[in-house]
């Protein structure tokens with residue numbers, strides 16, 4: 001029997017309400033200028049039908065170059081050349097959709113990155129490569145466990161792009177609080193401890209993958225956490241901007257964009273994943289919280305009690 005604390009969204013299509021399914025767009029409908037929707041279909045076909053130059057921020061979480069099942073649909077590991085062609089294909093379709101000052105983030109594992117990087121470099125300005133230490137990973141007897149992912153930060157223009165660094169500060173516990181003439185240097189003492197709000201680096205170790213007791217968790221095999229997407233969306237877009245995700249999965253990027261008052265459009269081939277995403281989107285009007293992002297800053301792992309205390313004080 002499933003634990004009461006298990007919040008995973010994993011209903012079947014038979015269990016989905018007809019009203020929920022009706023909210024999902026299909027390629028036969030008018031999709032050209034669709035905003036704030038999920039489209040169920042093949043991105044490679046749908047992207048050709050969308051209006052150009054609308055996207056401020058594209059979040060690309062493509063199938064990594066691995067054998068993987070997505071709701072019964074198989075993605076088969078390709079040769080280096082084939083995966084590079086596959087990547088170039090979605091890039092060619094994406095580029096006309098981007099505004100001149102757009103940013104693009106691409107997710108990958110280390111092995112896929114080796115194949116991906118030369119193609120990204122030919123098409124975009126590579127601004128950075130973020131390492132996400134996602135903590136969980138499958139252990140191996142003959143190799144090091146894979147506990148990292150890459151996130152490539154790309155722009156179309158070398159200088160003209162949005163980057164709101166002050167909106168993505170990380171609140172860190174101060175281990176050795178230093179005082180100068182009796183005054184705290186660069187840190188603050190709060191009811192829950194001594195903290196410093198720091199500028200974020202390209203090493204992210206404060207975000208775990210969604211797990212079963214989190215309301216955002218779904219049955220999707222490679223779901224990204226809302227906290228991770230919130231960092232990207234806050235840094236690289238402004239309220240009212242348009243966020244696009246052509247491999248939307250369970251809708252994590254769309255939900256996070258909606259919570260942060262951005263417009264969004266997602267495309268996903270699996271109707272089941274679209275339904276989970278739409279279900280999550282429908283809940284945004286009741287709950288805009290993003291676990292780990294409280295009081296306008298990103299918190300370290302295992303600080304939920306302190307975050308709750310701060311919010312109780314504020315309320």
Ligand SMILES: C[S@@+](CC[C@H](N)C(=O)[O-])C[C@H]1O[C@@H](n2cnc3c(N)ncnc32)[C@H](O)[C@@H]1O
Nearest residue numbers: 042043061070223224247248249250252268269
């Ligand atoms: C790595 S997962 C994305 C997970 C997503 N970021 C989330 O948080 O749930 C890639 C997704 O792309 C979808 N996909 C693969 N090829 C596609 C295509 N040609 N068109 C639309 N969706 C596709 C898969 O079904 C899968 O859900």
